[in-house]
Amino acid sequence: MTGDQDDTAPARSIVLIGLMGAGKTSVGRRLAARLGLPFVDSDAEIEEAAGQSIPQIFETLGEPAFRDGERRVIARLLAGPPSVIATGGGAWMDAETRALVREGATSVWLKATVATLAGRVKDKPGRPLLHGKDVHAVLTQLAEQRYPVYAEADLTVQSRSGMAHDEMVRRILEGLEQLEEGQ
Numbered sequence: 001m002t003g004d005q006d007d008t009a010p011a012r013s014i015v016l017i018g019l020m021g022a023g024k025t026s027v028g029r030r031l032a033a034r035l036g037l038p039f040v041d042s043d044a045e046i047e048e049a050a051g052q053s054i055p056q057i058f059e060t061l062g063e064p065a066f067r068d069g070e071r072r073v074i075a076r077l078l079a080g081p082p083s084v085i086a087t088g089g090g091a092w093m094d095a096e097t098r099a100l101v102r103e104g105a106t107s108v109w110l111k112a113t114v115a116t117l118a119g120r121v122k123d124k125p126g127r128p129l130l131h132g133k134d135v136h137a138v139l140t141q142l143a144e145q146r147y148p149v150y151a152e153a154d155l156t157v158q159s160r161s162g163m164a165h166d167e168m169v170r171r172i173l174e175g176l177e178q179l180e181e182g183q
């Protein structure tokens with residue numbers, strides 16, 4: 001063991017899913033550092049490939065084109081070395097993506113209440129689905145559509161308002177360990 005790094009890095013990628021504000025990006029980066037794995041974020045990869053921000057992509061190319069790019073980027077990331085992969089909140093709703101993740105990675109749903117999520121993402125730019133909308137109402141509707149599908153993840157970890165990022169990392173590591181023991 002060196003520093004904060006864990007010497008038992010998993011052989012498969014870990015794919016973080018969940019609604020906007022769940023912590024996929026910020027907790028994912030810390031989880032990767034803890035496990036000594038590369039961290040990748042599908043939104044950042046799409047932005048780099050397109051040379052545009054997520055809001056610009058939605059505006060100029062439209063959401064269907066974004067979803068296409070998202071599916072392709074995640075397939076490419078899954079074909080690479082084991083990593084912690086933060087996805088965008090809608091990625092898991094694609095059946096092809098779910099099948100690929102099931103085949104080659106471990107999926108982790110970062111679950112939180114709409115109130116917690118809304119508190120984290122309101123007034124933050126960069127999420128076109130929320131821009132100029134009633135954030136609580138949009139998240140409530142997305143939660144209704146998506147939570148039953150997110151629930152198919154290999155592991156669910158509850159995030160609460162005010163919970164430190166590192167506490168989430170600890171809970172994820174604990175859950176992954178239990179998952180491994182049960183296999």
Ligand SMILES: Nc1ncnc2c1ncn2[C@@H]1O[C@H](COP(=O)(O)OP(=O)(O)O)[C@@H](O)[C@H]1O
Nearest residue numbers: 020021022023024025026027120163164165168
């Ligand atoms: N467990 C947490 N505790 C405190 N703040 C958090 C937590 N998880 C996320 N946040 C904050 O919420 C915001 C959104 O998190 P982010 O990682 O971008 O979520 P996602 O990628 O799932 O949309 C960030 O400002 C982040 O620091």
Ligand SMILES: O=C(O)C1=C[C@@H](OP(=O)(O)O)[C@@H](O)[C@H](O)C1
Nearest residue numbers: 019020021043088089090127128
């Ligand atoms: O939930 C969604 O459909 C989206 C979530 C965003 O990522 P985060 O979940 O990281 O905010 C980003 O992919 C895009 O704005 C669409």
Ligand SMILES: [Mg+2]
Nearest residue numbers: 024025086087
């Ligand atoms: Mg994110």
